[in-house]
Amino acid sequence: MDIKLAIFYILAAFTVWAAGVVVLGKNIVRAAVALIFSFCGVAGLYVLLEAEFLAAVQVLIYVGGITILLLFAIMLTSRIGAGTTRVINDQVVLSALVGAGLLFGLGYAVLRGIPALTGPPHLPETSPFLGRALLTTYALPFEVVSVLLLAGMVGAIVLARKE
Amino acid sequence: MMTFADLVQSLYAFAMAWGIPYVVFALVVMAIQVGAVIGYISVAAMFLIWWERKISAHIQVRFGPMRVGGWHGWAQSIADGLKLLLKEDIIPRGADRVVFVLAPMVVFAASLAAYVTIPWAPGLIVRDLNIGILYMVSISSLTVVGIIMAGWSSNNKYSVLGAMRSAAQAVSYEVPMVVALLGPVMLAGSMRMGALVEAQAQGAWLGILPGWFVFPQILAFLIYFICALAECNRLPFDIPEAESELVAGFHVEYSGMRFAIFFLAEYANMFTVSAIATTMFLGGWHGPWITLPGLSPGLSQGLFGLAWFQVKCYFLIFVMMWLRWTLARLRVDQLMDFSWKVLLPLSFANLVITGWVLVAGTQILLMVLGVLFVVALAVGLAGRARGRAATGTARG
Numbered sequence: 001m002d003i004k005l006a007i008f009y010i011l012a013a014f015t016v017w018a019a020g021v022v023v024l025g026k027n028i029v030r031a032a033v034a035l036i037f038s039f040c041g042v043a044g045l046y047v048l049l050e051a052e053f054l055a056a057v058q059v060l061i062y063v064g065g066i067t068i069l070l071l072f073a074i075m076l077t078s079r080i081g082a083g084t085t086r087v088i089n090d091q092v093v094l095s096a097l098v099g100a101g102l103l104f105g106l107g108y109a110v111l112r113g114i115p116a117l118t119g120p121p122h123l124p125e126t127s128p129f130l131g132r133a134l135l136t137t138y139a140l141p142f143e144v145v146s147v148l149l150l151a152g153m154v155g156a157i158v159l160a161r162k163e
Numbered sequence: 164m165m166t167f168a169d170l171v172q173s174l175y176a177f178a179m180a181w182g183i184p185y186v187v188f189a190l191v192v193m194a195i196q197v198g199a200v201i202g203y204i205s206v207a208a209m210f211l212i213w214w215e216r217k218i219s220a221h222i223q224v225r226f227g228p229m230r231v232g233g234w235h236g237w238a239q240s241i242a243d244g245l246k247l248l249l250k251e252d253i254i255p256r257g258a259d260r261v262v263f264v265l266a267p268m269v270v271f272a273a274s275l276a277a278y279v280t281i282p283w284a285p286g287l288i289v290r291d292l293n294i295g296i297l298y299m300v301s302i303s304s305l306t307v308v309g310i311i312m313a314g315w316s317s318n319n320k321y322s323v324l325g326a327m328r329s330a331a332q333a334v335s336y337e338v339p340m341v342v343a344l345l346g347p348v349m350l351a352g353s354m355r356m357g358a359l360v361e362a363q364a365q366g367a368w369l370g371i372l373p374g375w376f377v378f379p380q381i382l383a384f385l386i387y388f389i390c391a392l393a394e395c396n397r398l399p400f401d402i403p404e405a406e407s408e409l410v411a412g413f414h415v416e417y418s419g420m421r422f423a424i425f426f427l428a429e430y431a432n433m434f435t436v437s438a439i440a441t442t443m444f445l446g447g448w449h450g451p452w453i454t455l456p457g458l459s460p461g462l463s464q465g466l467f468g469l470a471w472f473q474v475k476c477y478f479l480i481f482v483m484m485w486l487r488w489t490l491a492r493l494r495v496d497q498l499m500d501f502s503w504k505v506l507l508p509l510s511f512a513n514l515v516i517t518g519w520v521l522v523a524g525t526q527i528l529l530m531v532l533g534v535l536f537v538v539a540l541a542v543g544l545a546g547r548a549r550g551r552a553a554t555g556t557a558r559g
Contacts, residue, residue: 003186029315033262036308056297064304064337068330071311075327125293127354 008048015041024087032070039063053127169286169461196289200278208430209240215484222488250419257318258416266316267417267424270309274431276302281438282356284448284469285461295356296348299439300341303394306432307333310403313425314413325412328495329403332393335499336400339506340390346383346517347376347443360447375446382513384444386506388479391436393502395429398487402495437479441472445479448472 018041021034039062046055123129134142171192178188213228217235220227232238254263280295282288292298307330314326348354351362366374377384393400403412414425441447450471455463493501520528 027259029259029262029312033265033312052292052294053297056294056301060297060301060304063308064301065334068307068311068334071308071315072327072330075311075315075323127294127297 004048008045011041011044011048015045026087028074029071032067032074035070036063036067039067050122051126053130200275200289204275204278204427204431204434207434208427209244211430211433211480212243212426213237213240214481215487218481218484219488222485244423247419247423252420253416253418255318255416259316259318262312262316263416264421266309266313267421267428268309269312270306271424271428271431273302273305273309274428274435276305277435278431280356281435282360282442282447283472284465286465287469288357291355291357293353293355296344296354296359296439296443299435300337300344303432303435304333304337306394306428310413313417317413317416319416322413322415325403325415329396329413331495332396332400332402332498332502335502336390336393336506339386339502339510340394342507342510342514343383343386343390344439344443346380346513349514349517349521350376350379356442356447359443360449363446364449373446373449375444375449377444377446380444380513380517382509383517384440386510386513387440387444388482389506390502391440392483392486393498395432395436395483397433397483399490399493400498401487401492402498433480433483434476437476437483438472440479441475445475450474 015038018034018038022031022038025031025034039058042062043055043058046052046058174192175188213236216239217227228236228239230236231242254260277299279289280292280299282291310329310333311326314322314324314329317323347359351359353359353362363373363375368374368378372378392398396403414422417425448468448471450467452464452467452471454460455466458466516528516531519531
């Protein structure tokens with residue numbers, strides 16, 4: 001077993017454990033902290049896939065932005081640490097069936113598709129490649145996404161406005 | 164051995180000759196690098212704490228530490244460190260133990276991880292990542308998370324307030340900081356710290372000034388420096404730790420070694436942002452050097468480079484400390500206004516103008532400056548005319 005495989009198993013186990021704490025944990029602040037760990041684990045997996053730009057952006061945006069937003073929402077919600085919220089609700093059987101079905105479907109697709117996977121393209125640097133692609137081949141989706149973000153911001157301002 | 168990089172190469176050859184597997188060699192080298200960085204942070208933080216007390220004292224016309232260790236109290240920091248180590252470790256009763264204990268570790272880990280891509284000297288960098296500056300920026304955003312964890316888990320209203328203010332401030336000032344840093348990245352064409360330093364080696368602006376990026380990107384440098392002050396929670400952006408308002412903000416419930424870790428992380432952060440500013444704007448380790456007798460030119464340049472880097476970084480830290488003991492604290496709404504309404508548009512303007520000049524040549528720069536001058540003149544005259552009409556007096 002070479003070192004890359006060992007690191008992959010460690011990172012994957014860490015990410016899955018953190019995700020488990022997020023989903024099954026009773027304390028919501030601890031769940032948010034575990035979410036940070038799982039995001040960092042995913043960033044590590046991106047580095048293993050030689051997508052270093054994506055890993056840095058994952059930490060910057062997910063950990064440095066979205067988790068903070070989540071923590072603000074938790075802190076500004078009154079009495080959230082006091083009550084004991086139920087972790088498992090009434091639809092547990094149906095959701096377990098749907099989840100298992102998804103797992104089998106995805107697993108089948110991935111395992112069947114493995115011969116066609118060729119591994120990361122081994123670019124010397126992904127950032128210039130991404131930059132060029134975003135501004136030439138994928139310029140239209142890039143602009144559409146920025147319009148979408150603008151619409152989101154305008155919507156948030158309208159919702160939060162005092163009448 | 165010519166440079167520091169060759170030193171590692173010869174060590175590797177030595178390890179290979181003894182049949183040591185590469186993994187063990189890599190881990191040992193990493194352990195040595197981490198040990199060296201942690202050692203540097205500890206010594207530098209102790210020196211900076213003493214220096215801050217001395218600078219604040221002289222600005223306030225007093226002496227500061229004078230007794231501990233003899234000459235100007237140089238051992239004061241050592242005494243302080245020992246005191247903090249020996250203090251009782253108190254965890255408040257209603258606090259969330261796991262998050263409370265984890266918070267200083269997260270803050271310190273984020274501060275430490277940013278030292279990976281600091282270019283100390285030619286060839287002396289822990290890892291010259293090709294996303295160097297992007298990595299440093301994203302790791303710095305982890306400190307905010309640690310601060311929120313510390314504030315929330317302390318079970319204390321002042322801590323929560325301090326943590327929320329700190330998070331709002333850090334997130335708001337991160338955006339103009341990153342956009343300002345894009346200016347030198349565009350000029351150098353790479354995010355790698357080594358490439359950024361090398362791009363400032365050639366040429367000279369107007370024939371006499373060194374080829375540093377601070378001269379064409381002076382606006383970006385000022386924006387970056389102001390945002391760096393905000394990221395480090397230094398005055399005038401001191402709200403999270405406002406001593407006169409919030410007792411000590413988010414770290415009020417921390418005592419002993421845990422508080423020492425927060426303190427260490429703050430000074431480590433100060434050094435990191437100064438190092439980034441030095442690398443991207445002040446030419447990194449470039450400076451005049453001579454070949455010392457008995458050493459190779461490569462090693463001499465390396466040693467002089469190391470010295471110049473430290474001089475530039477500590478000069479910027481001196482400016483940060485100077486500002487702290489001179490300026491008043493900004494109010495929370497003034498802080499947010501300043502970031503979103505002033506710094507962000509200015510940093511975008513810098514980005515646009517830099518892009519224009521890079522594509523169309525420096526003639527565009529003269530035209531842009533001319534247009535800006537005319538616009539500023541028009542706005543100034545209109546403002547004066549409106550002021551005169553409002554007060555009703557005609558000042559001759």
